[in-house]
Amino acid sequence: MARTTGSDGERTEAAVREAAVNLIARYGYEAMSMRQLAAEVGVQAAALYRYFPTKEDLLFTLMREHMEGLREAWEHIRPTSADPVEQLAAYVRNHIAFHIERRHATHVSNMELRSLSPDRLTQILRMRTAYEKELRIILREGADAGAFSIEDTGLTAMALIQMMTGVIVWFRPGERLSVPEVTATYLSMTMRLVGARMDTYSAARPSDVQRTL
Amino acid sequence: MARTTGSDGERTEAAVREAAVNLIARYGYEAMSMRQLAAEVGVQAAALYRYFPTKEDLLFTLMREHMEGLREAWEHIRPTSADPVEQLAAYVRNHIAFHIERRHATHVSNMELRSLSPDRLTQILRMRTAYEKELRIILREGADAGAFSIEDTGLTAMALIQMMTGVIVWFRPGERLSVPEVTATYLSMTMRLVGARMDTYSAARPSDVQRTL
DNA sequence: AAGATAATAAAACGAACGTTCAATTAATTC
DNA sequence: GAATTAATTGAACGTTCGTTTTATTATCTT
Structure with a gap:
């Protein structure tokens, strides 16, 4: 599979930010994995790198x-x-x-x-x-x-x-x-x-x- | 090699504690690796597990x-x-x-x-x-x-x-x-x-x- | 409808992680 | 001085990490 129906870059980026703030606040930056963040957003880890290079x-x-x-x-x-x-x-x-x-x-x-x-x-x-x-x-x-x-x-x-x-x-x-x-x-x-x-x-x-x- | 000359459990444990406090304070607990801590103490990572189980x-x-x-x-x-x-x-x-x-x-x-x-x-x-x-x-x-x-x-x-x-x-x-x-x-x-x-x-x-x- | 572009999945990369295990040597005990 | 115990090494385990690459599909443009 690849692009999913209804996917929207802006919405995804906003969701990433919000999920990241919550996860980092709860578990810490080092403890939060990119895979965990991706799962929270409902996306694969590789997709995060479209919005943030690292x-x-x-x-x-x-x-x-x-x-x-x-x-x-x-x-x-x-x-x-x-x-x-x-x-x-x-x-x-x-x-x-x-x-x-x-x-x-x-x-x-x-x-x-x-x-x-x-x-x-x-x-x-x-x-x-x-x-x-x-x-x-x-x-x-x-x-x-x-x-x-x-x-x-x-x-x-x-x-x-x-x-x-x-x-x-x-x-x-x-x-x-x-x-x-x-x-x-x-x-x-x-x-x-x-x-x-x-x-x-x-x-x-x-x-x-x-x-x- | 194995046990080193002049090695002393009490001294090593104290050194581990002190190094750990400093490293965790500087880099954070998650960011500090056991190998990094061991290197700071001047010992192999495995040696740490004699003093702290995890x-x-x-x-x-x-x-x-x-x-x-x-x-x-x-x-x-x-x-x-x-x-x-x-x-x-x-x-x-x-x-x-x-x-x-x-x-x-x-x-x-x-x-x-x-x-x-x-x-x-x-x-x-x-x-x-x-x-x-x-x-x-x-x-x-x-x-x-x-x-x-x-x-x-x-x-x-x-x-x-x-x-x-x-x-x-x-x-x-x-x-x-x-x-x-x-x-x-x-x-x-x-x-x-x-x-x-x-x-x-x-x-x-x-x-x-x-x-x- | 065709072509371009945007958004994602899936798989793989090498590196680093915490931890375990067996072997080895120093110090202590008897 | 032999036996025992304490302290440590070196190598390895399986897992997870951040990240990259490639392919694939949805959406937009014209």
Whole structure:
């Protein structure tokens, strides 16, 4: 047999991407075989090579598009206001929403970096660093303006990102907490962590937080 | 050839463990081959099977001992005082010190869980949950006593652990910050995050933090 | 309807994998 | 110093891996 009735390149490629994200997230990149991926898509392994020249190309494509998606999401949502508190809140909201929505893709992008070739690793890390720099700038400007009280901007940025991204480790949709509830709590924790002067986001007035979502 | 002069089972096993932690941390469990590990130790692959019946047994042993070490470290350092702030500070100090000291082992224990068989995965997760529960209890009792101001104990515990463990991702010994400096800043961030009433650990008086290390 | 192109199957490639087995030598015991 | 035990080698096993090649069929173009 060869070409099957109803086969469509675009649909197959999309199915490959989706199956790959799920399989890599569950079993890991090295542990997922091309045959396993092909079976999940309902195709022979050789067919995958029409869309991705190598297994690593597939991984890199998934990661690059995930990082580009993160940047685009932030650029669309980033507030025009220069208020540091508002900017930080937007960053936190976007980060958490994006990562919860794409838990598996985030897992892949964070855990499989070591399977990339050196120059591709550099490319992905550059995108990640650029995204993290946005947070550092917000923190720095907020601290300079007296809106935040921060000891070490770089360290605080890393701590915040680790804290927020960590959501994907334990969060499961439909369990005890909803996404807005989690986001509200994380916003509140973030604002206290950076010593935000105003208490709009403090635990004392959670209703205000809810409203800003 | 067969047994080599000066060969010693205990020394070989220790060398295997150390090499395995480093190789798995760098390349991942699936990507590390038994031959590669053997070469690093300076031995043939077959020799490894004298010490670990399977590759997965090796991984499980490394993880179990890492988790046991974490628990033992905490039990030794845990303060007798019932003061929530002091207990939380001790927990943070121990967690950061332990994870920075054993960066590679932590990487392995956190990233390679999916390579364990179901019942071994359960064993490791149980140990991890027990350790995390200690933090939840501290937070809960502190909140009940009015020492902390916390919205959601479980969520705050997860956020703190993700934040602290995240240190191993970016921290490199001998760079900009020393371990005590990092620890002090994380202590300060932690105390603000949980809304600790007293400001012993606030950014305003960093000297107090240093002293308590 | 014919020709071109897109999408796949089927089979095969060499390489590498985890693991086993038998043989061999070093160290220890008696 | 002989017997035993500990530690390791070297070769081999069957399996699976990522990938390539070739053939075949469906769909699109004209």
